[in-house]
Amino acid sequence: MKNVLHLIIVLFASLQIHAQQKEITGTITDGDSLPLPGVNVIVKGDKQGTITDFDGNYAIMAQVGDILVFSYVGNIVKKIVGAENNISFTMEENTLEEVVITALGIERKKKEISTVYQVVKAEELSRVKTRSATNVTTKRIKKPNNSSVVNGLSGKVSGLNINNKITNNRTKIILRGNRSITSGIQALVVVDGQITTSRELNKLNSKSIKTVNIIKGENGSALYGSKGVNGVIVIQTKKGNYKLPKEVEAVIKKTNTNNLINSEPNDVYVEIAENNFEVTKVSPLSTFSIDVDRASYSNIRRMINNGQTVYPDAVKIEEMVNYFDYNYPQPTGKHPFSINTELAITPWNTQTQIVKIGLQGKTYNNEELPASNLTFLIDVSGSMSAQNKLPLLKGAFKLLVNQLREQDKVSIVVYAGAAGVVLEPTSGNNKETILNALDNLQSGGSTAGGAGINLAYKLAEKHFKKNGNNRVILATDGDFNVGESSDKSMKKLIEDKRKSGVFLSVLGFGYGNYQDSKLETLADKGNGNHAYIDTMQEAQKVFGKEFGGTLYTIAKDVKIQVEFNPEKVQAYRLIGYENRLLEDEDFIDDTKDAGELGSGHTVTALYEVIPVGVKSEYLKDVADLKYTKTDVTKDFSDELLTVKFRYKKPDGTKSIEMIHVQKDEVKTPSEDLKFASAVALFGMQLRASSYYNNTTIKDVKALAENGRGEDKLGYRAEFIRLISSLNK
Incomplete structure (x- = not known):
């Protein structure tokens, strides 16, 4: 009897706790009352979380008394007790409150100096990262100058845009803050306390540099007046014996590092040389x-x-x-x-x-499409562990699975240190089996992308549907580091595979190590398409609204x-x-x-x-031809x-x-x-x-x-x- 009574009490308590759980919704806006997409919303002390959609809306389940934490880059983290069913508010930008004397003797409140600050080590300036040149004519690529401070900063300072002009030996430096874009206005350059030009900066050898301090955004004016409104690059050379002013050092030490814009030095993109007239x-x-x-x-x-x-x-x-x-x-x-x-x-x-x-x-329409033989090729390596990679990937594929028909078949191949089949061809009617296979995926290990591609195509060819839609769907961040991994080897591999008649769709996830150039090569040479999925809304667009276009080539x-x-x-x-x-x-x-x-x-x-008949600065004179005459009909x-x-x-x-x-x-x-x-x-x-x-x-x-x-x-x-x- 005591056991029965104890069980009743436990069940009652559980029901009470469950009854206290509720859905909290709301809309988050920015300082201009515009919807703010991408705000992280989590229950403090719990793994549960969500993000706001395109319209700044969110919905999350929480217990009465739970604390909701709202965070967004460059804004103050907001913590609110989930007492109400609707929690909506405007996020505040991150500011500080002290008063300081600026580098030019101007008194400012600290809230006016909420600068974004970054340091580049001197030794990093000589390590200029090169990018793949797949499908780009070699002669059109401007080679980086390893001894140039300006080019040395490129790719190491977030928000820094280096625009080299061959004519007149001009270099334009644009330094953007985290929520602004400036067209044609350059950052202020200060070398050993003296304001100088980008041309003079370009003459400096990286080996002569002691420190490079970057102050981003319009708030650079708080330290250097109106001249610093577009950001400041402060450089100390080894021979200059110049010491930073105390007010600048104070700002550097006290600047809120939560405002830092994270650079992504390991993302790889094909270098693009703009088409000219x-x-x-x-x-x-x-x-x-x-x-x-x-x-x-x-x-x-x-x-x-x-x-x-x-x-x-x-x-x-x-x-x-x-x-x-x-x-x-x-x-x-x-x-x-x-x-x-x-x-x-x-x-x-x-x-x-x-x-x-x-x-x-x-x-x-979906019902008009031929039967599909789909092979999901999923990267489960250690680099896919982030929330915006494998967890988001699973949610995206579930949207696709829910649209499959009985005549459609799905196989799942995964790869990490090696590749393996986790689901043999399964009818779209058995959605629960497919979804369970997705749910059970875990990340860890290195990335044998080439082996995964070989195995996925082998499986797709084995179950090839004549007059059907035969397709491998690759989902990864592109970080292949075991076996065939270079863009060139991937290009050759996929060109051989496309002869099988199997098409390829490539879905990119995550950032910080995102190999865009490799994924674009795979899609281009695999008779397929390439999409980047950053949110579930984008997954809905790719697998919901554009289901047929994503999967069926006409x-x-x-x-x-x-x-x-x-x-x-x-x-x-x-x-x-x-x-x-x-x-x-x-x-x-x-x-x-x-x-x-x-x-x-x-x-x-x-x-x-x-x-x-129109005169244009973009047109250059062309010398007359001696042997060829062009007659216009x-x-x-x-x-x-x-x-x-x-x-x-x-x-x-x-x-x-x-x-x-x-x-x-x-x-x-x-x-x-x-x-x-x-x-x-x-x-x-x-x-x-x-x-x-x-x-x-x-x-x-x-x-x-x-x-x-x-x-x-x-x-x-x-x-x-x-x-x-x-x-x-």
Whole structure:
């Protein structure tokens, strides 16, 4: 009887505790009352947690009396007892309260000197990190100068943008704070107490440097007046015998290190050399492969939301533009996509014109897709242990599993120090079995990526579905360190595997050691696509909204060749697609690989053109040819350009050609063109492009707002909020 009574008491107590658990929801905003996505919300002393979504909303289960902890980079950590069902508030930026005398004798309150501070060791200046040059013409890559202090800082100081100009031997140094972006205004350089120029700094040998102190953001003015508003680089040389002023040392010692923007020195990106204007009479053809990858935009969004550096080579403008959908009509003929072009005045330069070329892939409903043979290839190495890697990966794959049908089969291969099969082909009807296999995955060990790829393809080929959708889905941060691991060896491996007819999707996770260049190579050469997943919202976009496009290819090796009419166009430049360029003769060569188009996917390409008769600073004189004379035909005086497309069917080997002509008719830009232009312009500003024409974030915002349109799913609104956070 006592045992029964004891059991009743325990059960009653358990019910009481459970009854006290409740869901707490709310909305977090920033100082400008804008929704703040990516705020970490955890229950103190518990592993349970969540993050705010695009609209700053969150929901979390907690017990009465639990303390909720809200944290966001650059803001004060907020701790609130979960007494209410709704907890909403505005996060405060991190500030300090003491009064100090600045380096120039100006009295400031300490809250005005909430600087972001970073130290670079002198010996680090001589270790300049090189980047992979996959798919980039070697002669176009500017080699780093190992003895230069300026280039030595590149990649070691977060928020530092080094823009080298070959002409006039000029170097521009832009130092951004964690929530601002400055276009064209340089950081202040102070060497041994004397203000100097970036040119003089560039003359210093790294071996002569004792210390380099970085004070970031507009608050540098608190120490150095208005001259330091864009950040300060303070250098002490070994021979100068210069001692930092006490007020500067005081700020350095007392600065809140929670404000530091973490650099990510181990992330690897392909170096990008921006496309320049090509003279039409000399080079009338522009040829490139399509790109439906969207990884760059979600990766950049994550960097900005976390207050981290946006590396110029992480900015792939074509992937940013193609992240968004555009209102292109569905194809009506025999071809699997429709072609759409548009011509307008360039929003950032009234002396040029902008051309938009858009493809709309045919959309198939889920039930119309052929049966799938999917092999999940999952990295479970030690580098995947972080919350934004394997745990997020599991949640993302669960979204995919929940959409599978009975005729779909799923296998799971994992790799760490070695590779192994954890789930043999299983019907989509047995979702619980697949989900349990995912839940049981644990991280640890080294990373044998090559072995994992070999095993996954072997399994996919063994269970190959004729006339079906055969695909390996690789999920990793790209850190392969056992066996075949270089970009070159991965390229060769995946080129051999694609001959099997198995397609590849590559999903990137995490940061700090993110191998973007390797994952892009795998996707490009594996007849697949590349996405970067930073949140469950992005996973929902990739595996929910774009399920068919992510998994089902409707056309492969899609190439575009544009021929410009020299009677109408002096020069042109392709915006983005730098690592997708093809030789002109590759267009009709069916052995040359190109991009794939998925169900419902859109592809957009933008050209900036200089019309005939317009004088432009971007045009350089070309010497007359002695042996070749170019005669311009007058037969097509109303045409601006002709676009040719070539593609193969998913199981085909011979390409099919389509042709589309754009008349020389400048019209009012559509909402789609305005928005695509805004995204491209933002990318140009992030890359410190030679062609953004001194525009600002305000210009980008105004253009995006004018092009927002219907925006049913809110992705364009999210972009506007993202750039608004930088305009402070």
